[in-house]
Amino acid sequence: MTVLTTFGAAAVAMTIGSNRTRAMSLVVSGFLTLFAVTISDNRYAVVLAIAWMAVCVWHLVANHWERLELCAVQQVRRGAAVRPASVVVAIVICMMSGLIVRDRFGETKRFTSGFMPTSGGSKWSDPAARSGVGTGDAAIAAKDHAESFGAVESELFLESTESTLFDMFSDSIGEPKKNKWERRQGLTPEKLIKTHEQTAKSEKGGSSFSTERMPPKKHLHLNDSVENAVVQWAGPTGIRLAMNRYDTFDGVDWSNSSTQRNEKLARREIGGAAWFFDPATLVAGREPSASRTDVNLLKVLRLDSTRLPTPMMTSGLHIKDVDRQDFVGIEDDGSYFMPGRDQVPALTVVNVASANVMEDELWNKLPFHRPASEKVKHGQPKLLASVATDWTAQCDHTYEKLQAIVSRLRTEFTFDRSVQTVSSDPIAEFLETRRGGDHLFATTAAMMVRELGLKTRLVTGFYVRPSAADIADGHTNVLPEDVHVWVEVRLDDGRWFEIEPTPEYRQPNYRPSTWLVAKRYATNYWLHAIGLLVLGGVLLRTRLLWIELGLSVLYPVGALLWPRRRMRLAMKVLQTRALLAGCPRVAGCPQRDWLLSLTAGNENVREAARRFCDVADRAAFAGREEAFYKNKFEKELLMHLKIKTLRRIQEEVLV
Numbered sequence: 001m002t003v004l005t006t007f008g009a010a011a012v013a014m015t016i017g018s019n020r021t022r023a024m025s026l027v028v029s030g031f032l033t034l035f036a037v038t039i040s041d042n043r044y045a046v047v048l049a050i051a052w053m054a055v056c057v058w059h060l061v062a063n064h065w066e067r068l069e070l071c072a073v074q075q076v077r078r079g080a081a082v083r084p085a086s087v088v089v090a091i092v093i094c095m096m097s098g099l100i101v102r103d104r105f106g107e108t109k110r111f112t113s114g115f116m117p118t119s120g121g122s123k124w125s126d127p128a129a130r131s132g133v134g135t136g137d138a139a140i141a142a143k144d145h146a147e148s149f150g151a152v153e154s155e156l157f158l159e160s161t162e163s164t165l166f167d168m169f170s171d172s173i174g175e176p177k178k179n180k181w182e183r184r185q186g187l188t189p190e191k192l193i194k195t196h197e198q199t200a201k202s203e204k205g206g207s208s209f210s211t212e213r214m215p216p217k218k219h220l221h222l223n224d225s226v227e228n229a230v231v232q233w234a235g236p237t238g239i240r241l242a243m244n245r246y247d248t249f250d251g252v253d254w255s256n257s258s259t260q261r262n263e264k265l266a267r268r269e270i271g272g273a274a275w276f277f278d279p280a281t282l283v284a285g286r287e288p289s290a291s292r293t294d295v296n297l298l299k300v301l302r303l304d305s306t307r308l309p310t311p312m313m314t315s316g317l318h319i320k321d322v323d324r325q326d327f328v329g330i331e332d333d334g335s336y337f338m339p340g341r342d343q344v345p346a347l348t349v350v351n352v353a354s355a356n357v358m359e360d361e362l363w364n365k366l367p368f369h370r371p372a373s374e375k376v377k378h379g380q381p382k383l384l385a386s387v388a389t390d391w392t393a394q395c396d397h398t399y400e401k402l403q404a405i406v407s408r409l410r411t412e413f414t415f416d417r418s419v420q421t422v423s424s425d426p427i428a429e430f431l432e433t434r435r436g437g438d439h440l441f442a443t444t445a446a447m448m449v450r451e452l453g454l455k456t457r458l459v460t461g462f463y464v465r466p467s468a469a470d471i472a473d474g475h476t477n478v479l480p481e482d483v484h485v486w487v488e489v490r491l492d493d494g495r496w497f498e499i500e501p502t503p504e505y506r507q508p509n510y511r512p513s514t515w516l517v518a519k520r521y522a523t524n525y526w527l528h529a530i531g532l533l534v535l536g537g538v539l540l541r542t543r544l545l546w547i548e549l550g551l552s553v554l555y556p557v558g559a560l561l562w563p564r565r566r567m568r569l570a571m572k573v574l575q576t577r578a579l580l581a582g583c584p585r586v587a588g589c590p591q592r593d594w595l596l597s598l599t600a601g602n603e604n605v606r607e608a609a610r611r612f613c614d615v616a617d618r619a620a621f622a623g624r625e626e627a628f629y630k631n632k633f634e635k636e637l638l639m640h641l642k643i644k645t646l647r648r649i650q651e652e653v654l655v
Contacts, residue, residue: 007032026056164304165243165460168230168480173417173437176210209246209254209460209485211426211443229477230303230462235296235352237466237476238506240459240486240498241309245333247457249447252426254458256333264325265316274323275353277316278330280494295353299475300344308336308344309461309478311354312488312498312508318351333457334496357497359510366398366454367492383428388448398452402489402499405448409441409501438502439485445501446487455490459498463505544580548643551576555638567616570634574641581646592617598641601649605640612637 007028014025033052037045233241246254265276298309308317308328317328317336329339338344391408392401413430417437423429427447430440439458446456463484469476484505488496500507512520522529539546551573559566571591578584578598585594592613599606612634 004032004035026059030056165483168483169460172481172483173213173439176213208256209244209439209458210252211254211439212252212421212424213437213439228479229301230480230482231301231309231478232299232475233296233464233478234298234475235294235311235464237464237469239311239464239508240484240500241298241311241462241464241478242459242488243305243307243309243335243461245335245457245459245488247333247455249443249458252424254443265328265330267323267325268316273318273320273351275316275318275351276325276328277353278314278334281315281355292356293353294356295351297475298350298352300348300350301346304343306337306339306341306343308338308350308352310336310352313355313357313495314352315355316353318353319348320351355495357495357510359512360516361491362399362497362510363397363516365491365493366402366489383431384444384447385451387431388451391448392452398454401452402449402454405445405452406499406501406507409445410503410507413441413503415441415503437485438505441502442485442487445499449487449489449499457488457490457496459486459488460484466506544643547580548577566634567619570612570638573638577641577643578646581643581650583646583650598646598649602640605637605645608637608640 011025011028011032014021014028030052033049037049231241244256246256248255248257264279266279266282268275268277293315294311296311300308303309310317314334314336319327327338328336330336388401388405392404395401395404412434414435415438416435419433419436421429426436426440427444430436430444442458446458449456461484462478462482464476464478465482468479468482484502486498486500486502486505488498490496497510498508555569555573558569562569574595575585583598585591595609595613596606599609
């Protein structure tokens, strides 16, 4: 309202001012009117725009009718206009362009700047901006500060059903055949401890994820509320939000060997907001900067877990009105959780800061060491090692081998969550049938990458589907069926980056630097580059020849298209040739004097120049244009005054 009032006052001031500012005043008033009509919820607001247009028309008629009458059309000259064929061609071009760029856009991203109050605050904090998670957070939560923490009493969620990540995976890919620890913990190992200070032995290997699954049976329905979303995400789509990570595989089940730690996060005040970062990232010298950090928002709606779904390489988070270092903890695997709670309070909105990874780092920071293969049953290491060796035989660099494995899985295997595991060796069965769920894709990729000497771990969480993006509300709804499994690989500096081996899911976007792109281009096209350099050198050496050829073609074509401009075109060609020959026309010198002085050393050329100038003068000043059109003296002159001839004349003058 402050901005709109300022614009209105400025429009009034410009109206009172000089005539030069009245037009701008009209433009500003039109902007204010259309903006107010656009944001209004009243369907009769369009009357305001109609009234404004009527006033503008009345103003124009009352003050400018004489000008309009003087500018009225006296006669109509037929000419080339917009033909129906042109419109059809334009429509066809637009349709073809749309088909070409279809599905070629990258991830959706938020606008990060603007001049209106609703455009959003800084990159690190915009709690009062419309670009928060959804529009009308307070209306959804029935409170004034829905973006703060805490459970909210709203009848919208009184009858809602909150599900664990285990229930969601059971609905999507089926329940595990051997229900040892997974069902009991619901993929949230922190529920086994009564307080966050305790360390239970069961956490060492109790949390598990099984690759042996029964056919999925839909038994959980969330039709008792308006929205089925588990969380809402305001940020780029096509990414993954991790909840649980597993680093140990026995051939069937994945388990997590990391222990839960609850050390205090490092507090940093950025933009007047309290942010809490993982101390490990700060100690390692990777303190987040605005250029290498993405800040997005996460709203937890109905997730029965104390863990927060976060993107890859999340370094810190901020919750409005929360300035307690013990409010959120972090585990050894980098997962954030709320200690001492049964679950994350509904409608908690979290600002999440995650680091960007350049492709250059993946090429330079992938370690290469071959640890001893894990002893698992059914002889899987031998089978996986053989397949991995076969798939990466043509690759030299570790990152190239990693890409080769992911590419083979995405192109030669079929994603199908309805496949039931029949044998007791799900990985061998998957390699044989080449069909399975994302958990089998991820498990196979993780074990194959380990055969390359890299450390991997399985990750379970959610996938932010691009098709679920709500552009109007500015967020993406993440549903229970968006549960997903993928893989993370460890860099030599301790960070973990993700890979996506499952088709139908977008791969992570690791952008290469300009230097890396240049090196790739030089490596792949060095022979073409040498050829282009040689060709460029030849063209540079013979440039006058090609320019002369171009001018020789330009004049007859231009004379044919614009016959009444032959004289001007011929003179422009002559001046261009003289400029390239080193004898340009001096500013202020008449063209006749310049031509006669230029051709003084050659009587024949001088006579041709004189005839050209005489005919041109009669056409320009005596109105006898037909004399110029009938006589072709300019062709004779252009034929004599080539660049080579002009250069020779210039050399003779200098001598």
